[in-house]
Amino acid sequence: xxxxxxxxxxxxxxxxxxxxxxxxxxxxxxxxxxxxxxxxxxxxxxxxxxxxxxxxxxxxxxxxxxxxxxxxxxxxxxxxxxxxxxxxxxxxxxxxxxxxxxxxxxxxxxxxxxxxxxxxxxxxxxxxxxxxxxxxxxxxxxxxxxxxxxxxxxxxxxxxxxxxxxxxxxxxxxxxxxxxxxxxxxxxxxxxxxxxxxxxxxxxxxxxxxxxxxxxxxxxxxx
Amino acid sequence: xxxxxxxxxxxxxxxxxxxxxxxxxxxxxxxxxxxxxxxxxxxxxxxxxxxxxxxxxxxxxxxxxxxxxxxxxxxxxxxxxxxxxxxxxxxxxxxxxxxxxxxxxxxxxxxxxxxxxxxxxxxxxxxxxxxxxxxxxxxxxxxxxxxxxxxxxxxxxxxxxxxxxxxxxxxxxxxxxxxxxxxxxxxxxxxxxxxxxxxxxxxxxxxxxxxxxxxx
Numbered sequence: 001x002x003x004x005x006x007x008x009x010x011x012x013x014x015x016x017x018x019x020x021x022x023x024x025x026x027x028x029x030x031x032x033x034x035x036x037x038x039x040x041x042x043x044x045x046x047x048x049x050x051x052x053x054x055x056x057x058x059x060x061x062x063x064x065x066x067x068x069x070x071x072x073x074x075x076x077x078x079x080x081x082x083x084x085x086x087x088x089x090x091x092x093x094x095x096x097x098x099x100x101x102x103x104x105x106x107x108x109x110x111x112x113x114x115x116x117x118x119x120x121x122x123x124x125x126x127x128x129x130x131x132x133x134x135x136x137x138x139x140x141x142x143x144x145x146x147x148x149x150x151x152x153x154x155x156x157x158x159x160x161x162x163x164x165x166x167x168x169x170x171x172x173x174x175x176x177x178x179x180x181x182x183x184x185x186x187x188x189x190x191x192x193x194x195x196x197x198x199x200x201x202x203x204x205x206x207x208x209x210x211x212x213x214x215x216x217x218x219x220x221x222x223x
Numbered sequence: 224x225x226x227x228x229x230x231x232x233x234x235x236x237x238x239x240x241x242x243x244x245x246x247x248x249x250x251x252x253x254x255x256x257x258x259x260x261x262x263x264x265x266x267x268x269x270x271x272x273x274x275x276x277x278x279x280x281x282x283x284x285x286x287x288x289x290x291x292x293x294x295x296x297x298x299x300x301x302x303x304x305x306x307x308x309x310x311x312x313x314x315x316x317x318x319x320x321x322x323x324x325x326x327x328x329x330x331x332x333x334x335x336x337x338x339x340x341x342x343x344x345x346x347x348x349x350x351x352x353x354x355x356x357x358x359x360x361x362x363x364x365x366x367x368x369x370x371x372x373x374x375x376x377x378x379x380x381x382x383x384x385x386x387x388x389x390x391x392x393x394x395x396x397x398x399x400x401x402x403x404x405x406x407x408x409x410x411x412x413x414x415x416x417x418x419x420x421x422x423x424x425x426x427x428x429x430x431x432x433x434x435x436x437x438x439x
Contacts, residue, residue, distance in 0.1 A: 004361075008341030008392065009369045013362040015377055018424065024279050024353050029253045034278075034353075035271035036257050038320075043265060048396075052343055068344070068359050070249050077256060086259050094255050104264040113269035120277050121319040123309075123349070126396045154394045156341050158368060170324060170397050190395045197388075201369055209388040211368050214395035 004060040009158040033069040042111040045083045049180035053152035054078045126174045130187040135217045140166045143223035152180030155219045168192040188217040283352030286317045288421035292414045295405045322349035329402045335382045336401045337428035339367035340393040347398035406434035
């Protein structure tokens with residue numbers, strides 16, 4: 001989706017402002033929003049691509065006006081409602097009356113405190129062992145597809161229809177453009193693709209500068 | 224990790240430092256959702272506290288700084304780090320969520336590397352902790368790819384015209400960390416002292432590591 005999350009190359013936002021000695025969280029609610037999002041993710045009802053996809057559906061005007069962890073909260077509310085785990089009506093009822101009882105959900109097992117260190121220390125999430133042949137080799141010249149899907153994609157707008165060079169093969173991974181849209185993992189190779197800055201931005205860009213983007217087989221055609 | 228904000232790690236749902244102020248809309252939404260998740264047995268409050276503690280006190284940029292300092296003093300480790308960042312970081316026990324594959328990018332007199340995630344906020348948690356607000360914000364995500372030299376100039380990192388700027392957009396699950404150049408004048412410093420010089424921002428590529436005045 002051509003949403004405001006896909007912000008690479010936009011102009012006019014002003015300077016990058018770095019906060020000295022910034023704490024991990026600025027408000028107590030940010031801690032809780034962060035933690036419930038991670039913990040609920042381990043219910044196994046969605047994966048990270050589906051989390052990103054739902055956050056991207058926040059309308060553009062709201063996306064820019066919404067703080068980071070509030071976007072996470074929005075995504076979690078939407079996913080929980082869509083999976084029937086916490087319905088919007090249940091949230092509304094509890095807002096009205098905090099004593100309104102709810103039934104326990106038996107189909108999903110909550111992440112236990114004793115498992116937190118193990119799961120947070122485990123990286124494995126999106127790489128797969130599927131035996132998939134790479135369509136490209138390091139050194140191949142490629143052209144990125146020109147696509148404008150209404151769903152989730154990891155091919156940024158600024159890198160569509162551009163010529164690049166494959167510089168690394170990172171192995172086989174779940175394809176977010178499929179997984180994030182509820183269409184299954186469709187595992188394929190991910191490559192590091194190098195673009196000359198001038199290919200992306202024109203002659204005003206630095207002559208020696210480059211941008212590397214990680215892309216999947218289905219984002220590329222031979223050039 | 225140093226934390227000088229007004230919050231307390233034991234703040235919990237329903238416990239807020241300013242008891243006179245009404246809860247904001249977003250606070251009410253979080254409190255409502257957390258209470259429902261707990262009552263339905265979908266999250267364990269003790270697990271939430273453990274998650275928060277992990278990223279507030281244990282997993283942060285000091286991890287990455289130790290790796291950088293080791294690479295500066297140990298050429299074999301440096302080779303391993305650049306060849307397979309995931310395995311080299313795991314030698315230090317740094318692995319986990321949001322760092323499924325780690326690629327370490329070496330800054331040199333010829334190349335300056337800069338890491339961004341234009342689409343969201345991808346960041347190597349296991350070595351740098353949670354990303355800072357500026358990294359997640361529109362100004363950086365928008366400009367890092369189209370005007371990296373402008374961003375670097377503003378942040379005081381002048382890159383000579385003949386040095387290539389390489390921007391790495393983290394669009395997949397590969398995570399990037401910069402190995403900054405070792406500062407001149409720090410030759411006599413120990414590995415631990417060197418690690419103290421390494422800043423989070425230098426490992427993203429928006430700062431260079433400075434030797435303290437009089438060092439060496």
